[in-house]
Amino acid sequence: MAAENQMTVLEKREAGEGMTLGERPVPTPGEGEVRIAVKSVGIDGGVEGPFYRWEESYHRYEPHLPQVFGHEFAGVVDAVGPGVDGWSGGERVAVEPRISCGRCRNCRDGRSNLCTEETGFSPHGRKAIGIDTEVPGALAEYVNVPARNLYELPEGVTFDEGVFLELLAIGVHGIDVSSFGVGDRVAITGPGSAGLSALIAAREAGASEIVMIGADVDEGTRLPIAREMGATSTRNVADGPLDDPVDVFLEASGHESALHLAESSIRPGGDHVQIGVYHGADGVSVDFNGLVNEEITVHPVNARRESDWRRTLAMAPSVDLSPVVGPAFDMTDYEDGFAAEAAREGVKVVLHP
Numbered sequence: 422m423a424a425e426n427q428m429t430v431l432e433k434r435e436a437g438e439g440m441t442l443g444e445r446p447v448p449t450p451g452e453g454e455v456r457i458a459v460k461s462v463g464i465d466g467g468v469e470g471p472f473y474r475w476e477e478s479y480h481r482y483e484p485h486l487p488q489v490f491g492h493e494f495a496g497v498v499d500a501v502g503p504g505v506d507g508w509s510g511g512e513r514v515a516v517e518p519r520i521s522c523g524r525c526r527n528c529r530d531g532r533s534n535l536c537t538e539e540t541g542f543s544p545h546g547r548k549a550i551g552i553d554t555e556v557p558g559a560l561a562e563y564v565n566v567p568a569r570n571l572y573e574l575p576e577g578v579t580f581d582e583g584v585f586l587e588l589l590a591i592g593v594h595g596i597d598v599s600s601f602g603v604g605d606r607v608a609i610t611g612p613g614s615a616g617l618s619a620l621i622a623a624r625e626a627g628a629s630e631i632v633m634i635g636a637d638v639d640e641g642t643r644l645p646i647a648r649e650m651g652a653t654s655t656r657n658v659a660d661g662p663l664d665d666p667v668d669v670f671l672e673a674s675g676h677e678s679a680l681h682l683a684e685s686s687i688r689p690g691g692d693h694v695q696i697g698v699y700h701g702a703d704g705v706s707v708d709f710n711g712l713v714n715e716e717i718t719v720h721p722v723n724a725r726r727e728s729d730w731r732r733t734l735a736m737a738p739s740v741d742l743s744p745v746v747g748p749a750f751d752m753t754d755y756e757d758g759f760a761a762e763a764a765r766e767g768v769k770v771v772l773h774p
Contacts, residue, residue: 428562429774431755434487438475440560440755445489448557448565450502455568457516460580461749462559463493463588464762464770466613467675467700468552469560473759478544478700482554485542491558492518492551493769495574495583505568513574515583516566519724520548520556523569534724544700545723560752562774572730575738581749581771582742585614588769589742590725590733591696592618592671596626597729598720599669599692603627606667608686610634610658611674612643614769615696617650617745619671624651625736632667634658634682642765649744662686673697677705684708689715696722745769 427444434441450456464470469490472479482488498512520541521533528536541548541555550566551558558564574583596619601607607623609616612635623631633647633655644655658679663686670683675697683693684707693712699705712719725733745768750758752772762770 429752430489430562431491431560431752431772432487432489433472433482436475436480436483436486438473440473442753442755445561447563450500450505450565452502452504453568454502454565455498455505455508455571456500456502457494457496457514457559457564457566458499459491459494459496459559459562459564459774461495461584461771461773462491462752463584464758464772465493466762467698468492470759470762471700474763485554488554489557489560490551491560491564492549493584493587494551494559494564495580495586496559498571499563501568502565508568508571512571513580513583514571515574515586516550516559517570517572517587517725517730518550518552520550520553520567520570531727534726544698560772560774572734575734578737578742579746581746582737584771585618585742585746585769586733586737587725588614589618589621589737590729591615591722592620592622593732594725594729595619595671595694595696595720595722596622596669597732598722599694600718601626601628601669601692604629605669606630606665607669607671608632608634608663608667608683609671609673610679610682611672611676611697612639612647612655613673614745616671616673617643617647617768619673619694619696620647620650620652621740623669623671625740630654630667632656632663634679638765643768646744646768658682667691669694671696675699680705680707684711684717687715687717690717692718692720694720694722747771749773
């Protein structure tokens with residue numbers, strides 16, 4: 422237990438695999454900020470996981486160590502800073518990790534995910550809680566966040582499920598930007614958090630068929646979860662192109678092989694939604710001639726918009742998210758938690774500070 426006015430954090434202090442439990446002062450919320458008592462924080466397989474393992478794409482953080490990561494989280498409003506209206510303390514909340522200015526053209530258009538003013542050190546080039554070097558994250562007992570980034574959890578939604586809401590909002594974003602219509606047929610590559618979020622969004626939107634495509638490692642783990650969450654069929658990416666091309670293909674794996682599978686599995690005039698990020702890759706090859714010849718529309722999806730949060734919060738109380746959340750570990754057992762993430766146990770591994 423941390424000393425008075427101190428809190429326990431999980432930080433990376435030096436280059437190399439692993440993190441370390443330590444103590445830092447409990448933060449005081451500034452103008453427009455609230456302090457969150459963190460109840461659950463996710464381990465992202467594309468962020469905290471590779472940062473913990475010290476994969477090459479994260480070596481650029483070395484001059485900025487120590488760092489406290491943790492960008493997917495939920496908790497309770499613990500203290501309110503000056504200039505904050507609408508929050509008094511005690512509210513159960515999920516948090517949008519992207520920090521935006523609220524003033525630029527994109528922010529005013531409801532696309533704060535593409536804010537042009539709040540740039541940062543994160544891989545996507547925008548400032549984000551628990552990814553940017555200047556904004557400590559939620560692998561801690563307490564964290565300060567901008568008040569405008571809060572969303573109150575619907576009644577009945579647990580803190581662990583609250584962690585998953587920002588991911589579910591990405592799936593909602595992907596379905597919304599496409600030309601998807603009720604009864605359309607959908608395929609998804611990558612049965613991780615993002616892919617399963619797209620599955621849930623497509624199911625709730627009225628897809629008539631949802632094909633979830635994974636790899637050998639997913640056969641006994643995440644593909645069964647996909648079936649439980651509403652996939653009408655599952656298959657292995659090694660099986661090749663779909664026999665019956667779909668209306669909307671959501672690529673959520675970030676693997677080039679899945680991208681090429683998508684290119685050959687969409688009906689003429691259909692949609693390709695790119696959610697997966699190709700971590701560590703300078704670029705991937707795309708058959709633009711094929712896309713042009715078949716008039717395939719490509720929709721890149723980056724994080725969440727305000728409208729995606731609104732729809733996600735509306736659907737959350739009626740969606741059973743328990744199959745996609747967990748296993749859960751106390752933050753003191755973080756080594757077990759990161760081992761579970763690396764072993765692809767469950768879907769969204771969470772830690773409890």
